[in-house]
Amino acid sequence: AQSVTQPDIHITVSEGASLELRCNYSYGATPYLFWYVQSPGQGLQLLLKYFSGDTLVQGIKGFEAEFKRSQSSFNLRKPSVHWSDAAEYFCAVVDSGGYQKVTFGIGTKLQVIP
Amino acid sequence: EPEVTQTPSHQVTQMGQEVILRCVPISNHLYFYWYRQILGQKVEFLVSFYNNEISEKSEIFDDQFSVERPDGSNFTLKIRSTKLEDSAMYFCASRGAGGPYEQYFGPGTRLTVT
Numbered sequence: 001a002q003s004v005t006q007p008d009i010h011i012t013v014s015e016g017a018s019l020e021l022r023c024n025y026s027y028g029a030t031p032y033l034f035w036y037v038q039s040p041g042q043g044l045q046l047l048l049k050y051f052s053g054d055t056l057v058q059g060i061k062g063f064e065a066e067f068k069r070s071q072s073s074f075n076l077r078k079p080s081v082h083w084s085d086a087a088e089y090f091c092a093v094v095d096s097g098g099y100q101k102v103t104f105g106i107g108t109k110l111q112v113i114p
Numbered sequence: 115e116p117e118v119t120q121t122p123s124h125q126v127t128q129m130g131q132e133v134i135l136r137c138v139p140i141s142n143h144l145y146f147y148w149y150r151q152i153l154g155q156k157v158e159f160l161v162s163f164y165n166n167e168i169s170e171k172s173e174i175f176d177d178q179f180s181v182e183r184p185d186g187s188n189f190t191l192k193i194r195s196t197k198l199e200d201s202a203m204y205f206c207a208s209r210g211a212g213g214p215y216e217q218y219f220g221p222g223t224r225l226t227v228t
Contacts, residue, residue: 032215034216036219042221042222043205043219043220043221043222044157044205044219045219046216046218046219049216051215090156090157094215094217100145100162100209100215100217101147101159101162101170101172102147102149102157102159102207102217103159104156104157104158105156106155106156107156
């Protein structure tokens with residue numbers, strides 16, 4: 001069965017610093033991978049997605065992620081964090097067969113300090 | 115931009131009562147999903163629905179749960195006899211036919227069972 005691991009539950013960064021959130025997945029075939037962001041009390045907003053092709057994908061709000069098959073990873077990055085980026089970030093993998101349920105990681109809560 | 119909507123945003127109910135959570139998926143989408151997120155935990159898949167029937171369900175989705183698409187636009191999740199442990203945020207999602215497999219999530223309904 002597919003699974004997603006986000007090893008960092010909480011991360012604190014200073015505003016303006018770079019950010020990398022880690023994600024490892026387990027899936028037998030080529031995965032479809034996503035990053036979602038959830039602000040407090042809000043729903044899930046899609047940041048970016050990877051299906052195939054270029055392994056470096058650009059998303060909204062200045063985020064990017066790199067798919068590395070050899071490491072089974074799909075880490076999320078941002079070169080300069082803004083205070084408004086404080087939120088919870090979920091990595092997810094979609095079952096490319098069947099009816100394509102989404103399997104989420106546990107999430108990484110990002111705190112941004114001035 | 116089309117979006118998934120959910121009502122109500124917050125529902126408080128007493129243990130043993132029935133609740134119906136409502137969702138309006140994006141109009142031309144064909145696949146519908148419910149997920150839930152217990153406070154502090156990850157988002158979990160409950161059920162997928164396609165062609166007017168359940169296509170896949172998780173272990174969580176027991177006989178107390180049911181889904182329905184009553185009128186071609188709404189998609190509902192019913193919990194027949196709520197338990198304290200049903201307290202969670204419930205997300206509806208939908209996607210179109212074929213690729214690119216991106217699910218669009220609603221803002222969620224927070225269910226509190228007292």
